[in-house]
Amino acid sequence: MVGKATISVLILALLLLTTSIFIATVDLRSYLYPILLPRPGGRFPCSTGGGPLMVYMYDLPRRFHVGMLRRRSPADESPVTAENLPPWPSNSGLKKQHSVEYWMMASLLYDGGGGNETREAVRVWDPEMADAFFVPFFSSLSFNTHGHNMTDPDTEFDRQLQIDILKILRESKYWQRSGGRDHVIPMHHPNAFRFFREQVNTSILIVADFGRYPKEISNLRKDVVAPYVHVVDSFTDDNSPDPYESRTTLLFFRGRTIRKDSTQGMRSSKFCLHPAGDTPSSCRLFDAIVSHCVPVIVSDQIELPYEDEIDYTQFSIFFSDKEALEPGYMIEQLRQIPKERWVEMWRHLKYISHHYEFQYPPKKGDAIDMLWRQVKHKLPRANLDVHRSRRLKVPDWWDHRR
Numbered sequence: 087m088v089g090k091a092t093i094s095v096l097i098l099a100l101l102l103l104t105t106s107i108f109i110a111t112v113d114l115r116s117y118l119y120p121i122l123l124p125r126p127g128g129r130f131p132c133s134t135g136g137g138p139l140m141v142y143m144y145d146l147p148r149r150f151h152v153g154m155l156r157r158r159s160p161a162d163e164s165p166v167t168a169e170n171l172p173p174w175p176s177n178s179g180l181k182k183q184h185s186v187e188y189w190m191m192a193s194l195l196y197d198g199g200g201g202n203e204t205r206e207a208v209r210v211w212d213p214e215m216a217d218a219f220f221v222p223f224f225s226s227l228s229f230n231t232h233g234h235n236m237t238d239p240d241t242e243f244d245r246q247l248q249i250d251i252l253k254i255l256r257e258s259k260y261w262q263r264s265g266g267r268d269h270v271i272p273m274h275h276p277n278a279f280r281f282f283r284e285q286v287n288t289s290i291l292i293v294a295d296f297g298r299y300p301k302e303i304s305n306l307r308k309d310v311v312a313p314y315v316h317v318v319d320s321f322t323d324d325n326s327p328d329p330y331e332s333r334t335t336l337l338f339f340r341g342r343t344i345r346k347d348s349t350q351g352m353r354s355s356k357f358c359l360h361p362a363g364d365t366p367s368s369c370r371l372f373d374a375i376v377s378h379c380v381p382v383i384v385s386d387q388i389e390l391p392y393e394d395e396i397d398y399t400q401f402s403i404f405f406s407d408k409e410a411l412e413p414g415y416m417i418e419q420l421r422q423i424p425k426e427r428w429v430e431m432w433r434h435l436k437y438i439s440h441h442y443e444f445q446y447p448p449k450k451g452d453a454i455d456m457l458w459r460q461v462k463h464k465l466p467r468a469n470l471d472v473h474r475s476r477r478l479k480v481p482d483w484w485d486h487r488r
Contacts, residue, residue, distance in 0.1 A: 139207040139462045141270075142216035143194045144254070150247060151191060151224045154231050168195045171446075183314045183369040184226035186292060186457070187272035189444040191222040193454045196447050204450050207458035213260050218290070218461060219269045223251045226275035236277070245281045252282055265475065267468040270461055273304075274312055276365050288471075290464050292457065295389055297365035306389060308467060310460040313391045313453055314369040315444045318349045320376040329378075329432050330356065330425045337420060338379065340370055352377035356428060357403065357420055361410065362388065372442050375401075378435045380428065382420065384410040392441065392456050394463065401434040 147153070148163060155172050164170065174188055194209040210216050228247050233240030255261045261269060265288050272292040273279050279286070284303055291309040293299065326332040338355035340348045352358055358374035362385035374381045381402040390398055398404075403423070409415055443452045 138205050139458055139465075140210045140215055140217045141194055141207050141220050141458075142210055142213040142218075142260070143191070143220045143222055144258075146222055146251075146254070150251060151187070151222045151227075154224055154227050155188075166191075166195065168197055171195055173446075180317065180369075181227060181230045183317055184230070184275040184278070184294070185315050185444070186274045186312045187222070187224045187226060189315070189446065189448075189454050190220065190270075190272060190292070190457065192446045193448045193458070194220060198447070205448070205458075206455045206462065216260075217268070217465060219260055221251070221255065221269055221271045221289075223247070223271070223279075225271075225273055225278035229275050229277050229280070248279055248282045252285055255286075264468070264472045267472050268465065272312075274314075290461060290468065295365055295367040295387075297367075297387070308464060310457060310464060311389050311391045311393075312457055313442050314367070314372045315453075316372045316376045316442060317369055318352065318373045318377060320439065320443065321353055321378050324353075324378050324436060330428055333379075337382065337417065340373070348373060349377070352379040355379050357382045360384065362386075362407070375435060375442050376439050378432055378439065380431045380435065382416065384416075392460060395456075395459075396438060396441070401431045401438065 145165065148166065152166055152172050153162075155175060171192060174182065174185055178185070193207065197209075207218075213219070225248070228244045232238075232244040232247075233242075255266065255269070266286060267288045267290075269286075269289040270292065271279075271286055271289045273283065274292060274294050276294065276298040283299075287303040288308075291304050292312050293304055293309055294312060294314060296304055296306070296309075299305075333354055333356045335351070335355040337357045337359055338351045339359040339361075340351060352374055356379070358370070358377070358379040358381055360368065360371045360374065360381050360383045366385045366388040367390075371381055371383065382405065383398075383402055384405045384407065386407050390396075403420070405416055405419075440449075440451055441453060441456050443449075444454060445452055448454050
């Protein structure tokens with residue numbers, strides 16, 4: 087009996103639906119249209135959710151990137167591939183700390199092992215399939231290579247490279263389509279791209295911090311904070327049965343000491359001081375992390391990498407500028423931290439330090455993998471800005487509201 091009643095109800099509902107469609111009171115297209123409408127080029131909106139970020143990398147001449155690694159080598163304009171990618175020079179000194187641009191490019195060139203499902207970003211050759219566009223201009227290396235003292239005549243080479251890259255971008259229909267908002271540009275050195283950075287201010291910039299950028303050029307809403315590439319060796323065999331007692335120095339600070347002294351000092355210290363300098367951040371912080379030395383961060387304006395995923399208070403100590411200036415205050419506070427709390431922070435450092443490793447081939451969860459994930463987090467806002475800009479008659483009215 088119940089079965090017959092159910093069948094009758096289903097038949098009645100089908101008749102009502104058929105009648106509604108016939109007299110045009112229900113339009114199924116309004117339900118099906120969002121499903122059936124593909125994005126131009128075959129990609130669907132919000133396609134980055136489940137899989138890796140699909141990144142198109144501009145094919146630039148070598149003078150914009152790896153050509154600066156070997157300035158004395160014969161001119162070579164062959165395409166850069168995973169097979170012929172030159173290694174980062176071992177004798178590059180402090181240039182290494184801003185080499186994020188190199189490792190991001192290398193990660194997109196890498197095409198072996200692990201499968202795309204384990205990577206946060208993969209390269210696509212068809213720009214119509216791309217979620218984001220990577221511009222492999224080594225602006226930090228250009229600054230450090232071409233007259234980095236700001237008054238050297240060689241700075242004209244750096245300026246010309248910036249002029250040339252802007253010309254390439256402006257002629258790209260993909261830059262024009264989004265106004266550059268879905269383009270990723272490394273700008274890690276505080277003086278990188280210094281001549282024309284305001285002309286790429288809509289793009290997703292990869293920066294060390296915001297110390298030398300006006301907020302209309304770079305800000306946390308649209309840009310990605312990247313760690314410095316550490317210049318001390320990682321402490322891979324930090325397995326002391328009593329790390330608290332084996333680290334006999336309470337607080338270590340490295341100014342411009344040589345790398346060997348820094349490595350030894352950090353590994354034998356419980357805490358490592360990271361004060362703000364001419365910019366809020368520096369390589370010292372990330373050297374401390376890979377040395378498993380609890381960072382003591384003194385800055386009122388520092389922004390930290392991956393902070394939507396990593397809680398730095400679990401393995402770092404923070405002081406304001408005012409607190410740091412009070413005689414004896416920091417040292418007294420550090421001495422009062424119990425051994426158990428310090429060991430907990432040390433263990434946490436060991437657990438998260440792989441997120442600050444730059445390497446090739448890339449690995450799941452390393453620094454570059456984390457950075458591409460951060461780029462993915464920025465894209466929804468970039469897409470929102472692109473879509474709104476296409477239909478607004480009064481640009482930026484929201485910013486001028488009362």
